[in-house]
Amino acid sequence: MSTKSLADFDFEAGEVLLLDKPLTWTSFDVVRKVKNALRIRKIGHAGTLDPLATGLLILCTGKKTKQIDQIQAQEKEYTGTFRLGETTPSFDLETAVDLVRPYAHLTTEQLTAAVGQLTGTIQQTPPLFSAVKIEGQRAYEIARQGLAAEIKAKTVEIKAFELTRIALPEVDFRIVCSKGTYIRSLARDLGEALGCGAHLTQLVRTRIGEFRVADAFSLAAIEALRPPRPEGAAPRPERSRPAPNRAGLQYYAARQADTLAAPHQQDPRPDPMAPPPGPGDQ
Incomplete structure (x- = not known):
């Protein structure tokens, strides 16, 4: 994990934020979630990850968005x-x-x-x-x-x-x-x-490049930084995690539903449709 605390970040001025993208989320889902949670006006990501991929997603905020092209050009x-x-x-x-x-x-x-x-x-x-x-x-x-x-x-x-x-x-x-x-x-x-x-x-x-998933933060850690709403303001309804079919994953979602519906059935082969563990679980 990064030695710099999230609480020390100045997202409006500009930061390079390393995130561990969850399975089935699009990169845009993550950007929108972080933008809304931290009320950041200017934010983008440096290199798309497919919905069925996990791992390092780099977000740039504020003036650091100028570094996006440079970062995503790295190996x-x-x-x-x-x-x-x-x-x-x-x-x-x-x-x-x-x-x-x-x-x-x-x-x-x-x-x-x-x-x-x-x-x-x-x-x-x-x-x-x-x-x-x-x-x-x-x-x-x-x-x-x-x-x-x-x-x-x-x-x-x-x-x-x-x-x-x-x-x-x-x-x-x-x-x-x-x-x-x-x-x-x-x-x-x-x-x-x-x-x-x-x-x-x-x-x-x-x-x-030199940025590693081992130094990335989870979305839960970002959520913990969500600023309190102004006194007297009505809370927004909490949105659930994006459903897989939002990313065009109807087949994947259907197979997962079948797996959950029949937990007693044992298949001697490893199930290729089972969701891979996130990087933090490996």
């Missing part, structure tokens, strides 16, 4: 899990599995070779389920209408790509990459290189 580090042998249209758990292929024949040598193909400077095509703009419209808006669109490949740098656990069909990873890299696209590309398909089931952003 990123991620850890997480790919599931081999299954693909989804979104390359993660937002959408249902659409193809199943054999994976049990894969060897450590084959996995290592495929990772090597995806290390260094590569051409990567972002997912259709992403915030990339296509003729003025966000790609995910097109995707959620069931429509197709062409997204151009771009150059990214994968500075480090290592598998930290191999337990087929799952593999854990650590990736250090340049700005603009989509880890979901790396899941797709790894699956294609192995000939079995793959998708992302867990993602934690652990670092942006």
Whole structure:
């Protein structure tokens, strides 16, 4: 945790605030929550995290918003899990599995070779389920209408790509990459290189430049700083945590509901739809 107390921050003048983003929240959800809780007039985030990713989200307030471009241009580090042998249209758990292929024949040598193909400077095509703009419209808006669109490949740098656990069909990873890299696209590309398909089931952003999730604050800590309302003012109705389907996660939410409705059912395989623990729980 940061050695600087939240109580010492001057958000109106300008601060760089490290937050540990909760699962299913959009980056915009977090910005709005912090802005409303602390009544900050000027605030933005330096680098979007997908709703099904957790970890480091950097907020800049006041005059420090001028540093947003500089911060989000720095290299990123991620850890997480790919599931081999299954693909989804979104390359993660937002959408249902659409193809199943054999994976049990894969060897450590084959996995290592495929990772090597995806290390260094590569051409990567972002997912259709992403915030990339296509003729003025966000790609995910097109995707959620069931429509197709062409997204151009771009150059990214994968500075480090290592598998930290191999337990087929799952593999854990650590990736250090340049700005603009989509880890979901790396899941797709790894699956294609192995000939079995793959998708992302867990993602934690652990670092942006020298900023680390280990130094990040929780949203609960931010909420604790909420200023008292003026005397005599009627309290605002408290809003509940954003529902997953606000982020287009209807499939994910439905699977979670099914899991909660049948807790007595035991599946011998790890459930890829189970929510990954937040970085603070790992």
